[in-house]
Amino acid sequence: MVPVPEALETVLIQTAKCLWLHQCCSEMTSTPMVGQISASDIHAPYPGYPNYNSSIMDGYTVRIRDVVEMKRLYDDMNENESFTMSFILEGKVFAGDDKMPSSSSNTSLPSAVYVTTGAIVPNGYDAVIPVEDTETYSEDGISRMRIIDGKVASVLATTKQWTWIRPVGCDIAPDTIVLGEGETIQPVHMALLAQCGVDKLPVKCLPRVGVLSTGNELSISADQCQGGKIPDANRPLLLSQLSTYGNCKPHDLGIVSDDDSIEVLSDKLKTALWSDGIDVLISTGGISMGEKDIMERVFVEGLGGKVHFGRMNMKPGKPTTFITIEKESNDGNGTMCRKLIFALPGNPVSASVCTELLVRPCLDMLYHGVDTSDLPTPASEQSFIRHCIDNAYVHDELVATLTKDVNLDKGRPEYHRVTLQRIFHSNAKHQYFYHATSTGVQRSSRVMSLRSADGLMMLPRGGPQGCGQDVAQKGQEFPVLLYRSCSLSIGSGVRFKDSMHRKSMNESSKRISLGVVFCASGKEDASGRLNEISTTLMHSLGGENHVKLVNKVVCTPGDKLMVQRLNEAVAMENVDVIFVVVVGELCQDSTLVPFQAGLNVAHTLRQIITKRADAMAMRLRRAAASHDARAALFENVVGLVRDSSVLISCTDIGLEAVTDIRGLLSHLIVTLKKD
DSSP states (O other): OBOHHHHHHHHHHHHHHHHHTTOOOEEEESSOOTTOBBSSOEEOOTTOBSSSOEESSSEEEEOHHHHHHHHHHHHHSOTTSOOOOEEEEEEEEOTTOOOOOOOOOSOOSOEEEEEOTTOBOOTTOOEEEEGGGEEEEEETTEEEEEEOGGGHHHHHHHOOTTTTEEOTTSSBOTTOEEEOTTOBOOHHHHHHHHHTTOOOEEEEOOOEEEEEEEOTTEESSGGGOOSSOEEOOHHHHHHHHHHHHSSOEEEEEEEEOTTSOHHHHHHHHHIIIIISOOSEEEEESSOSSSTTOOHHHIIIIITOOEEEESOBSSBSOTTOEEEEEEEEOTTSSOOEEEEEEEEEOSSHHHHHHHIIIIIHHHHHHHHHOOOOTTSOSSOOHHHHHHHHHHHOBOOOEEEEEESSOEEOOSSSOEEEEEEEEEEEOTTSSSSEEEEEEEOSOOOTTOGGGGTTOOEEEEEOOOSTTTTSOSEEOTTOEEEEEEOTTSTTOOSSOOBGGGOHHHHHHOTTOSOEEEEEEEEOOSSSOHHHHHHHHHHHHHHHTTOTTTEEEEEEEEEOTTSTTHHHHHHHHHOOTTOSEEEEEEOOOOOTTSOOTHHHHHHHHHHHHHHHOSEEOHHHHHHHHHHHHHHOGGGGGSOOEEEEETTTEEEEEEESTTGGGGGGGHHHHHHHHHHHHOO
């Protein structure tokens, strides 16, 4: 069983590969909507916004040169002289008017135009005097405006160019990016797009998610439930749950029967995936160990899928299986198209919880992507994927205190549904604390346990093989992953690399120390190949976050002192896992000479192994053969040496297959070291 954080990381890896393949599309929409993601930068057009000089006040717009001249005259006056600052009124412009008044002639006075807030300021005018600082009068049948006597000094002192005017482009300069590529449209963007006159823009398509129920016992409605039938609660639950995420388009694929053949089910799913364009498929039921649980065979044998994990170390949701299916696209460029498959348990609570834990972060990454602005250009696929995983946003989380005792499961960690309450403590260092109360019986068929749930409390495995206690006691604190619908959730989540989920629940959070022994014939560049093999192993085992390389040596299988040297090579201190990698490339004469070397190494290793793990050896051999059929000629050995390290022998052919046993390594180390 794979720990849940490791399963989530695997899902994120495969999702990041979709991003690497640029497996996304955009479409033009005439009605941008909040929540959509822009597929390109949207620039403000020339001349920006506003596209005319606009008055900020109700008042009179004037030319600043006239104000400057009047200020000069005012400053030259004696204190006892009176000064009148008057203007000829040329007309009025109201907000929305596009016809400007014509200029008067034969006047020695400066001119002004009455404008309302938001009105166009006529050409040539470049300041506005507020209406409350002025008064109007008529003289010789001509309408005039003058500054109120008590306001003359302040108006002359404060009125400068563009006073109470929004000049062209002052709010949004031309060519300003108002909506960036990859940015989620918010209400403020709707206003910016309107101001810039943008009514069409390219947006990312939402991933299409198909939801399929399996089982002869399922009926569409409760009134049809007779003779062992039950209503199909999974599809309405998951379709509704997915619709709240805002990161996908859910599609109902209906119910299929357990009695349908693999061929019939495969044809139905091929149509959904390749003809109807489903990007992510969620099936519920038919994935456990029963006689009619055939969905894994459908996905693998019928559709050519690859299983990345088939059991999760959690309650509820143990049988959860994650599969990818690849097919060459129809674009003629040889690019691959990937489909992500989540085969979930049939009980509705298990399906819902696993959708929350695995599917939601997958869809968030598919739709929103990951900020890669700080990645070097060009970036390698490996560095791109690692960056995406570390920076993927997952669940909001907090630490909460139990209000009542909860029995711990002695077989697996539990994701316990809880209701949360925020408590304010004015005298505490942290002002807010959180109390968690179980939603009751946690049976995976009991949908009522989801009804008031705000999140999933991560409870450890109980008993002597787990945390050492049987009960999570009242007053104990545990991490809680929040549902996005929870009022305490801010909605953006935390980065996977920083999450408590990854740090506190992953049973293999302690980095595995790794030693590498390279068995070469002497003709190869042993040093270069050793470095290459070590790098491949590190990547296949999860990278530096999971594995620490502590030693690496070269050994020659054909040497007469091979046993002694191999013993010396594996006698590494403080190493959890030692990989003995035998060179397996074909020689120039087309004879598989290293085959005999592989047998010699296997024979030698069995002499120093104290406890064998033949089932794991066979699993690794099959996995390597699925990558390269020649790997089946090599005999893998897995076992314990010196009662402290797990030793694994393999060939460098199909070495990437080590990924398939990565989730079992921590468990294997613990199991082999037990008495």
